[in-house]
Each structure stands twice: as structure tokens, then as C-alpha cells.
Amino acid sequence: MSLVVTTPSDREIVLARSFDAPRRLVFAAFTRPELLTRWYGARGWHLVTCEIDLRVGGAYRFVSERMARAGGAGSEGAALGTVRVSEKTARGGAFDSQATALGGERMARGGVFDSVGAGGERMAQSGVYREVEPDARLVLTEVFDDQSYPGETLITHEFVERAGRTDLTSTVRYATPEGRDRVLRYPMARGVGEGFDRLDQLLMEGIPDELDS
Known part of the structure; x- marks a missing residue:
């Protein structure tokens, strides 16, 4: 199913998409740094920092x-170097590891997502979780560094x-109608x-058992 975009009010953008996977896996892909770094962002962009404190009041970044192309600018084949993934959960557990990422893998660091583009472009966003209902609902704030x-x-x-498939609905509510309209002019x-x-x-390829929890 392709992405469906609607604008139900002058401050909102609603994004809807169906995935052929149970919702526990889709929810995990939105909340586990090890999974987010494998899919988050537009084609050619990669998470180099991903830090998540998954609890009400917890922060993310x-x-x-x-990445630059091998032999040129902008390819997914370039080596990304060292990846840092950090995760905290409401259960009080913590996961912190480093690994070398090559090819199309992404890097993650902490509860924040930090993106950098070819030619030194960089995009970073952060916020706080307002609601965390496992496998069902996430509510969070978002602010970009260069907003x-x-x-x-x-x-x-x-x-x-529904019947083993997950319908995802993401409602993005901006502070002002002008902000919403500006975002609509971007290739969002x-x-x-x-x-x-x-x-x-990623969901079609399968998620390892150790991450499906």
C-alpha cells in the first residue's frame, strides 16, 4: 500500500500506510534503535545518531x-564508520553498543536522530515522549535543530x-497553520x-528473534 497524505485541519498533516506485518513488529521498528537505523529517512539518508529513552517524559534524538557515493557524491555504498546505538526503556533496562556500519547500514546514537547529507548537510531532530502504549500508540514532540x-x-x-496486517496512522500537528503550510511545500x-x-x-526480510521482544 502506498502512503496516503491528508490535511484534516489547517495545522495537521495525516500520513497513513499499511504494512504486511503484525503491529508488535511495526511498533518495534519505530522504537528500537537497532531497527530504526535500518529504515528511517528518505532514500540516501541514514541515521548516524539514534538515542531513545522510551517512557513518558523520556527524550529521543x-x-x-x-552518505557520499563511492567514487562520487551521494551513494549508499560508502562506509559509514562507527555506529553508536543507545536505548533506555520504561523497564529500566539499557542497551549500549558500538559496531562498524558498511554499505547501506545506518548509524544511531542516543535518544536523538542526527542526519547529515552530502556536502556536509546535516539534519537533527529531538523531542520528548508524551504517551507510550506498547504496540498501539506513541505520542511525541518534535523540534529540528535548524527548523x-x-x-x-x-x-x-x-x-x-487487522488480520495480521498493521494500519499505521501518523498525525503531525504543527504549532501554527503557517508552519504546516511551509512543510507542505517541502518534499516531505x-x-x-x-x-x-x-x-x-525490512519487515519483509524479517526481524531477528532477539529484536522481536
Whole structure:
């Protein structure tokens, strides 16, 4: 199923997509750094930092970058170097590891996503979890380091399972109508759609048993 984008109010963008996988796996892909680094972002972009404290009031941070092509600019074949993944959960457990990422793998660091593009481009976003309902619902805030619109964005992800498939609905609510309109002028839908295509591929390939928990 392709991504469906709607605008039910002057401050909202709603993104809907169905995945051929149970919702526990889709939820895990949104909350486990080891999985997020394998799909998050538009084609050519990779998480180099992914830190998540998955609890109400816990913070996250993502940093992404577009890797340079082997022998040129902008390829997924370039080596990414050392990856740091950090995760904290409401259960009080912690996971912290480093590994070398090559090819199309992504890097993650902490509760933040940090992205960097070809030619030194970098994109970083962070926020706080407002609601965490395992396998069913996530509500979180979002602010980009170099944000071109005012205020804090509120994102609600809802995971509904039907006959082994998961319907994902993501509602993005901006602080102002002007901020929402500015985002609509960006290639946001394309980027989200490409990321969800990568997630779909990850789910088809299968998630290791040790991450399915």
C-alpha cells in the first residue's frame, strides 16, 4: 500500500500506510534503535545518531546524513564508520553498543536522530515522549535543530492490526497553520514515503528473534 497524505485541519498533516506485518513488529521498528537505523529517512539518508529513552517524559534524538557515493557524491555504498546505538526503556533496562556500519547500514546514537547529507548537510531532530502504549500508540514532540517554522510539533502514531496486517496512522500537528503550510511545500511526503518503503522491505526480510521482544 502506498502512503496516503491528508490535511484534516489547517495545522495537521495525516500520513497513513499499511504494512504486511503484525503491529508488535511495526511498533518495534519505530522504537528500537537497532531497527530504526535500518529504515528511517528518505532514500540516501541514514541515521548516524539514534538515542531513545522510551517512557513518558523520556527524550529521543535523531541525527541523519546523506552518505557520499563511492567514487562520487551521494551513494549508499560508502562506509559509514562507527555506529553508536543507545536505548533506555520504561523497564529500566539499557542497551549500549558500538559496531562498524558498511554499505547501506545506518548509524544511531542516543535518544536523538542526527542526519547529515552530502556536502556536509546535516539534519537533527529531538523531542520528548508524551504517551507510550506498547504496540498501539506513541505520542511525541518534535523540534529540528535548524527548523524553518515556529514552535514544537506534536506527532501521534497509531498502530491498528487487522488480520495480521498493521494500519499505521501518523498525525503531525504543527504549532501554527503557517508552519504546516511551509512543510507542505517541502518534499516531505516523498521522504516519508521512501522511508516507509524501506520499513516495508525490512519487515519483509524479517526481524531477528532477539529484536522481536
